[in-house]
Amino acid sequence: MVEQSREMPTLDEVARVAGVSRSTASRAINGQVYVSAKAREAVTNAVASLGYSPNLLARSLATKRTNSIALVLSERGDTVLADPFFARVLRGVHAGLSGSGMQLVLLMAQDEQAQGELGQYLCAGHVDGALVVSLHGDDPLPDQLASSGLPVVLLGRPLAKVDVPYVDADNSTGGELAAAHLVERGRRHIATIAGPRDMAAGIDRLSGWRRGMTAAKRRPAGVVHADFTAAGGAAAMRELLAAYPEVDGVFAASDLMAVGAMQVLREAGRRIPQDVAVVGFDDSELAETAVPPLTSVRQPIEEMGRAITLRLIAQINAVADQPSSVLLPTELVPRESS
Amino acid sequence: MVEQSREMPTLDEVARVAGVSRSTASRAINGQVYVSAKAREAVTNAVASLGYSPNLLARSLATKRTNSIALVLSERGDTVLADPFFARVLRGVHAGLSGSGMQLVLLMAQDEQAQGELGQYLCAGHVDGALVVSLHGDDPLPDQLASSGLPVVLLGRPLAKVDVPYVDADNSTGGELAAAHLVERGRRHIATIAGPRDMAAGIDRLSGWRRGMTAAKRRPAGVVHADFTAAGGAAAMRELLAAYPEVDGVFAASDLMAVGAMQVLREAGRRIPQDVAVVGFDDSELAETAVPPLTSVRQPIEEMGRAITLRLIAQINAVADQPSSVLLPTELVPRESS
DNA sequence: CTGAAAGCGCTTACAG
DNA sequence: CTGAAAGCGCTTACAG
Structure with missing residues (x-):
């Protein structure tokens, strides 16, 4: 059992020391308006001399506001945390x-069983709202949460038609930019290493790339799906080289896959970018440190995290006129790999 | 204000539906022993039919146990999060x-002011204990927390003599291994890019390296301090090349610095490892993807995170006979850069 | 094994 | 502007 030697002062003691009632002490501490200057000062002094700090649990129980939100990683925690x-x-x-004065509670679904508990935990009012980072578009969690009335905002477009606001990068335009760039670089046989078919990021980047190819009147030279990892990108590149040896431009839907692909190209004796131009997606640190530095489609991940948070806070505070969902712009960052 | 349409059932309702008192319902839910099979079943059914889930806030207020621990990043949050x-x-x-049934609350010191609030928040009983990741060894926070009676475990050896248990990698032996390896590889002019002087990781890796050099009867060919970043490593390497052009072996106290150094070596026309062998520290993903792949001293970071957590939970539960502090082993992972 | 009661530390109508 | 009182949803001696 816990054995904490520290007795924290309570509101009652503050009130006693300040010579006012508990109600007045509470009002003064919370900066409410109907408190005399005299009472306010007495309370302020009492707080300082006692080193009082309100028990947030008790406050939450009374106000039904926890002042904390959950960040839910609806993936196996050990896997998702490996991802920059x-x-x-x-x-x-x-x-x-x-x-905002809000605290962050980090929650991860460890396995299928935990997934259920997670939903229950969240719906039980322990947090004021939830941010769900759901990489797999068909995740049932967002819908489950939202239908319980919990304010929820998603990072990443959900695949199913659920009534939950989300923030995502404009993946589709990003894919289009990549295609246009490779065309502009004079590439004639352009392939793509696409992401998984069950993730919006995979689907949208691919559809955007296809649109870009069509706009440039080009036939795709090959489409292989992989899992966003370096190993997956490498395997996909081997497949592409075998099936389309003439390939001279590749758009990989993640930097990690691009790096894997570059490794395979190098091993196959193809020079980058002279023989094959490569474009990644994310504009991660990896892109800068790759050899050669990797052209990549930048998505503003930090901004996306910030946006879902602000959006959630607004929703918790019932601020009207919030846009339901938002796509943040992507842009192409050219480097030496293309 | 919050407008959540969901009224969660309370313990009172469960008791009513089950036809027992609130006390009995509580006991049944908490799996206590003096509950009749009949009562237990009635409560179990009531819980299921109502979809009851206990309000953890209220429970915590009553038990004085929050079932959550804080992970405190005692660095500027925006900076530290960039670090893999x-x-x-x-x-x-x-x-x-x-x-363990415990939740994780993530706390970061945003600035000096927040640093004080952080301490207050933590000491105010909102969590059962705190994990402090304090990269700068002279951070006052650990001491402040521990002296308030809050169970605290540190990741990383503190520089000041504070009475707080910590878990760290055996940085010193790691540095020694790096020195021995470079010697064994036949290097004659071995230098190091050390970490900052105010971090235990910097100090310990350097002292270990020195010990290794001494053991092999070698004079260090140069010691330059940098800040664990790639840019810092690059600058340090330039300095080393200028001052000790004969350098043919470098131990960088982080992979990031090693990568920066390799970039500079490449620009200077030095081949790796033929002209200069490079050893990093961390054995991060960066080490594997570097060109050439980077020899690095592995520190078991995940295990360290796990260890501080188990140690803290034990302390919260007042488990006796805990080791005060622990060093986890480091090992050298040879790759092509040396 | 069970229930009535007190208590955890706050907030907030309500009456003055 | 202020205080007494009720209430937030639980747990836990205490008496039976």
């Missing part, structure tokens, strides 16, 4: 939270 | 937490 994407999201969430 | 180190720690913490 997540750290960037977290930075954005942190930025969005700053100054 | 952090994500790995988080994975470890997550692993350590799994099955």
Whole structure:
């Protein structure tokens, strides 16, 4: 059992020391308006001398406001945390939270069973709202949460038609930019290493790339799906080289896959960009440190994290006229790989 | 204000539906022993039919146990989150937490002012304990927290002599291994890019490296301090090349610095490892994807995260005979850069 | 094994 | 502007 030697002062003691009632002490502490200057000062002094700090649990129980939101990683926690994407999201969430007085509770679905408990936990009123980072578009969690009345905002477009606001990057335009860029670089046989078919990011980047190819009147030279990892990108590149040896331009739907692909190209004796131009997606640190540095479609991940947070806070505070969902712009960052 | 349409059932309703008193319902739900089979079943059914889930806030207020611990990043949040180190720690913490029924509250010191509030928040009993990741060894926070009676475990050896248990990698042995390896590879002019002087990780890796050099009867060919970043590593390497052009072996105290150094070496026309062998520290993903792949000293970051978590939980539960502090082993992972 | 009661530390109508 | 009182939803001695 816990054995904490520290007895924190309570509101009652503050009131006693200040010589006012508990109600008045509470009002003074919360900066309410109907408090005499004299009472306010007495309370302020009492708070300082006692080192009082309100028990947020008790406050929450009384106000039904927890002043905390959950960041839910609806993926196997051990996997998703390996992804630098997540750290960037977290930075954005942190930025969005700053100054709001809200705390962040981090929740992860460890397995299918935990998934259910997670939903229950969230719906039981322990947080004021939830940010759900759901990489798989068909995740049932967002819908489950939202239908319980919990304010929820998603990072990433859900695949199913659920009535939950989301923030995503403009993946489709990003894919289009990549295609246009490779065309502009004079590439004649352009292939893509697409993301998974069950993730919006995979689907949207591919459809955008297809649109870009069509706009340039080009026939795609090959489409292979992979899982956004370096190993997956490498395997996909091997497949592409075998099936389309003439390939001279590749759009990989993630930097990690692009790096894997570049490794395979190098091993196959293809020079980058002279023989094959490569474009990634994310504009991660990986893109800068790759050899050669990787042209990549930038998505503003930190901003996305910040946006979902602000959006959620607004929803919790019932601020009217919130846009239901938002796509943040993507842009192409040219480097030496193309 | 919050407008949540969901009225969660309370313990009172469960008791009413089950036809027992609130006390009995509570006991049944908490799996206590003196409950008749009949009562237990009635409560179980009531819970299921109502979809009841206990309000953890109220429970915490009554039990004085929050069932949550804080992970405190005592650095500027926006900076520390950029470091992959952090994500790995988080994975470890997550692993350590799994099955404990505890939640993780993520706290970051945004600025000096927030630093004080943070301490107050933590000491005010909102969490059962705190994990502090304090990269700067002279951080006052750990001491402040511990002296308030809050269970605290540190990740990383503190520089000041504070009475707080910590878990760290055996940085010193790691540095020694790096020195021995470079010697063994036949290097004659071995330099190091050390970490900052005010961080235990910087100090310990350097002292270990020195010990290794001494053991091999070698004079260090140069010591330059940098800040663990790629840019810092690059600058340090330039400095080393200028001052010790004969350098043929470099131990960089982080992979990031090693990558920066390799970039500079390449620009200077030095081949790796033929002209200069490079060893990093962390064995991060960066080490594997570097060109050439980087020899690096592995530190078990995930395990460290897991260890601090288990240690903290034990302390919260007042489990006796806990080791005060622990160093986890480091090992050298040889790759092509040396 | 069970229930009535007090208590955890706050907030907030309500009456003055 | 202020205080007494009720209430937030739980747990836990205490007496039976």
